[in-house]
Amino acid sequence: MRRAVYLAGRGIACARGLSPDAVAEALWQGGYAPANACAATLDHPYFSIATLQGNWRQRAEAAVRHVAATLGPLAPETPLFFASSSFQIGEFEALPAPRNLPIACASPSLTLAEWLGLNGPCHSYATACTSGNAALMAASEQIADGLIDEAVVLGFELANRSTLAGFIAMGLLSPDLGRPFDQARNGLLLGEAVAAVRLSAHHGDWQLRAQTMGLDAHTLTGPTPDGSRIAALAVDCLTQVNLAAADLDLVKVHAGGSPASDLAEARALHTLFGADLPPLLSLKPALGHTLGASTIAELVALTACLDAGHLPGTAAFSHTDPEIGLQAQVDRKLLNARHALLLALGFGGGMGALVLSRRCALP
Amino acid sequence: MRIALTPFSQHLAPATLGAAVRAALGQPLRRAAPYTQLLACGAFQLLLPAERDMPFALLWQTTRGPREETLALLAEVCEGSGEPMPYDFLATQPAIAAAQLQPLLPGLAHAQCSPLAHATGADWQSLLTQAANWLVHGRYARVLCAHIDASPETCTAHWIKLHTAPLEIGAWHLHLSNNPSSDDAPGIADTPDLPAQLVSASAAKLALHSRHAPYRTVEFVRSQPAR
The missing domain is CATH 3.40.47.10 (Thiolase/Chalcone synthase)
Known part of the structure; x- marks a missing residue:
């Protein structure tokens, strides 16, 4: 066990x-x-x-x-x-x-x-x-x-x-x-x-429920344009803990404004959620892309916000791209999130997905 | 589950690295740092052709890391007059190796570089423990572990392939335990050349002595004929 x-x-x-x-x-x-x-x-x-x-x-x-x-x-x-x-x-x-x-x-x-x-x-x-x-x-x-x-x-x-x-x-x-x-x-x-x-192993209000990493080396610096490998990674992560996409209250996306990577990630999100998308939050317009520190920095920032019952808005978003067909959460709001998915993409094709659950929401 | 081990070591002069890559892959690996070329050579050596398309993971550690590449980038940025060449920056990122390997090895599903903090010794303890974990939980059927170092003088790669194939008599397999080693198995040091030590060892059982993660016993055991 x-x-x-x-x-x-x-x-x-x-x-x-x-x-x-x-x-x-x-x-x-x-x-x-x-x-x-x-x-x-x-x-x-x-x-x-x-x-x-x-x-x-x-x-x-x-x-x-x-x-x-x-x-x-x-x-x-x-x-x-x-x-x-x-x-x-x-x-x-x-x-x-x-x-x-x-x-x-x-x-x-x-x-x-x-x-x-x-x-x-x-x-x-x-x-x-x-x-x-x-x-x-x-x-x-x-x-x-x-x-x-x-x-x-x-x-x-x-x-x-x-x-x-x-x-x-x-x-x-x-x-x-x-x-x-x-x-x-x-x-x-x-x-x-x-x-x-x-x-x-004992203390804490958030559980790291599942983590997966994968590789999508379409180019040295970008994922497969259709987002299929990102979507497969996210599904793998959710499957590990028997969660469906609909169970997620929030996705902390990787997106930081890259024309190609944002498009691939958006297509992955469409594949994963269909038309029923949860709030999408990007922290990079507020923190910058902090590269090797980004996963930890964004995990810390996100859980601190959620512990306050807050979902901040994604800064600097103003116009939906028709090709992307979705938008980040723009307006801040109160949110009692139980389950969140955190995505990360990197040079060399690295991909990471993490499911975070509030401890009190677990059986 | 019994985890079979296949150790392999390779020492190359830097001038012969390109030829070794062509011999292994049947083609050159263009714009690839020496560590990437070493990874390609070893992975092709250890994976059967049919295994190259099946999901596997690559866990590699390095003492020197992209040292020459970092020095070259620093010279461009600090002493040069303009922006660095993009590849010179990318070459300082070990993660780039995975992107150059996956087109050649479509089964490469995950690659992870663990740079070492100490000039001596290695951390096979962590690599083997993580690899075994993934095999036991069915995440992969094969995991390649390596210690890779390239300098202007020499290129060295030490490998251990972990897999669940039937054991050959006399071959090493991995034994992990959360308890201290139960018997008087001789020790084997956690150094970069551990695979070479395994190849030359005559003992039937060896216990890994590592400065890292002392909370798990890692032993190498030779498979014996069935009685």
Whole structure:
């Protein structure tokens, strides 16, 4: 008998605030202007954590300590599952050439663990924008199998010129706003976030009911246009826990304003729900796309909103794209969500789906 | 369920990597980082042609990661005069390997890169535990686990294929337990070359000694003739 896995604690530092409650309140208020405030952002619109000052390491430590402050008490031996796509490249940018990088590429995870007060096993995951899904799944499986009782899953993405320049070079960024599913969508905006969840076999108001990951390598950076593989992944995830699409009260979509990926995801949603769609929420217009941290950051932000009984509106959506044929939830509203589906897509064809259920809604 | 293991190791000089890829795939793998080429070579070696279309997962770890690719990107961004070339950025993302492999291996259903935090040792403990979990729960019939490292001097790949096929006499299979090792099985270190150690070992049973996740006992056991 596998054990259930619950969300027992959470912390976040992102452009919208330095705690889950602050982020939830900011999302409820609806602000979404990007906030450039650090040198790494190349004068491109970007969702910085404006209140973090100093060099890369100082900002990293401050962010992690903000996260630790709301994560709850941690036993030092608690395992850390670390997710990132850029790791410490922002720190390397400040080194003079020739650069002497550490031999082990995930060595910064040990420093971050120390800042969290952890000295247990440390596992890292680099599957681009679905890194958080990989880390969550690995941690959850160990808890479900009775190997560990608690785990910290940390998503980490701090501003750096290398990532931003790479996205600019590939023509994936919007010059102004991320507009998920909107007719005028013209690309993503990136952001930084450090966010963590404390998973437990015993405590927590939300259960991570099911998680699946898959691969859709239609192109290096985009899914199959008809969305069929995304839909199949979501169905697989729901089937694991005997839920039907109609049971879902909410979908936290991946969509961030990418012309091709948003279209594929929308087609997957049509396949999954037909004409009876639940509210669709995208957090990327408010947080930016936080890449390797996005799954954890958006999980923390979403549950903080739902715990307040709030469903924020999706910022920056104004005109339905006829080809997409659906719209994100624009107006904020009160919502007592029981079951939510969270989708993530990434470079290299990575896909992640997660079903989250409120504990009191379970039999 | 008994989980069969097939270990395999490959050492290549960087200059011969392209030829090894062509020999394995029958075609070059263009614009692919060395780690991707190593993954392609090993997966083709370990999967029978019929298995390449059937769902399988690839779990790989790396100590160095995309180190040379990261240095190249940093040079372009920090010392160069313009934007980096798109592929140079993508090459710093290990996840890209999966997108380059799936067209060649349509059965590749999930790929996961786990970079390592320590310069020495490895984390086969986690890879094998996760892979076995997926086999036991029927998520996949085959999972490939690998430790991949590429440097300007050498390219090294160590692999273990986990599958549920009938065991051959003398072949290794995996034994997992939540209890401490029950007998005096000799230890085997959790290092990148674990598969090579398994190939050369003469013991009938070995217990994995790992700094990671000490809460599960991982043992390698040679299958014995039926009595």
